[in-house]
């Protein structure tokens with residue numbers, strides 16, 4: 001019988017050959033020359049997944065193994081962000097939900113109660129807001145800034161009421177929100193801060209990575225994100241109590257993945273008649289990733305630095321080469337030296353007074369092989385889901401409305417290089433030629 005290393009090496013070689021051929025075919029036949037996302041994994045990840053599947057005793061978080069790939073990836077990624085605990089989940093949406101299950105849990109001091117308010121930006125993602133609806137909390141929508149698509153600090157201050165208990169920051173499109181101001185407001189009013197960092201791993205505010213400021217942060221490894229486990233996410237926190245609770249909530253309410261032996265001993269001694277492996281110590285769901293996602297994660301993490309640099313270089317190049325169209329376009333140029341952006345997509349906005357619409361531009365780009373999409377939710381208050389639940393809006397959401405009407409994204413990921421950027425620039429040249 002061939003040994004495992006041999007099988008994995010053989011598979012890796014075959015997969016490499018397959019992807020090499022597939023890349024050539026795709027280059028000739030694909031609909032888009034500049035797609036929003038492309039395959040950013042190769043034989044490395046596939047071989048690591050195959051190696052995992054050849055160890056059936058070690059496929060889930062329920063395995064007795066002490067060297068799970070999930071846990072290794074948790075350590076690597078939370079170490080990179082600079083947070084003590086990383087708890088991998090099966091999606092960023094699950095991480096958002098788990099964060100609010102933690103904050104509303106009866107074991108938490110100052111927990112959030114139904115009717116309490118959470119301040120959120122009006123440009124967002126549905127699953128960052130849905131946990132509030134699910135738990136009877138009231139989202140309070142505030143406007144965003146045009147320079148970073150993140151919540152406007154003055155509007156956050158205006159949004160505070162006696163019911164406010166938390167701020168849900170969303171670092172959108174790779175831009176960091178001003179976390180010094182957010183944390184100062186939170187300290188002043190005794191609020192929890194959750195940072196949805198699903199779009200912005202590696203972004204920094206004032207020299208510190210976003211996702212490391214608040215009480216908890218959430219991260220996504222969906223296919224189109226900076227690194228991927230296909231589907232996957234992570235909750236991070238420096239608070240050990242929150243971390244243990246998140247591990248329990250992730251795993252059906254059992255304490256198998258809890259780190260603290262004292263926590264386990266305490267419950268075991270109080271409930272000697274219940275098998276500790278099946279003792280439900282708190283509420284629980286199933287937000288668990290599998291070892292396959294863990295395997296993907298550790299291989300992708302090795303590539304993260306290069307991927308991030310490519311995104312940054314792509315953005316810098318487009319910013320300088322598209323500057324000549326600033327009569328028509330608002331470019332994502334941010335000259336605040338406290339900002340380091342990690343560029344989820346490349347966001348563009350049409351100036352208010354131009355004589356053409358976003359549809360005119362995006363149709364032209366699409367026709368010429370450049371894939372486009374809206375700026376995340378755009379104005380969330382325009383979506384059908386918005387009117388189904390209780391909420392409050394602060395101010396006139398002027399910038400949110402402008403982003404909704406005039407904003408769009410093109411791709412900027414690690415699969416984009418000189419050729420693709422040239423294509424983008426010449427396509428804009430063509431579009432603006434007769435304007």
Ligand SMILES: Cc1ncc(COP(=O)(O)O)c(C=O)c1O
Pocket residue numbers: 091092093094096124125127128170196198199219220221222232233
């Ligand atoms: C801001 C934000 N939060 C949460 C999510 C959800 O992440 P996932 O797709 O991993 O569930 C996304 C997805 O793109 C997102 O953009």
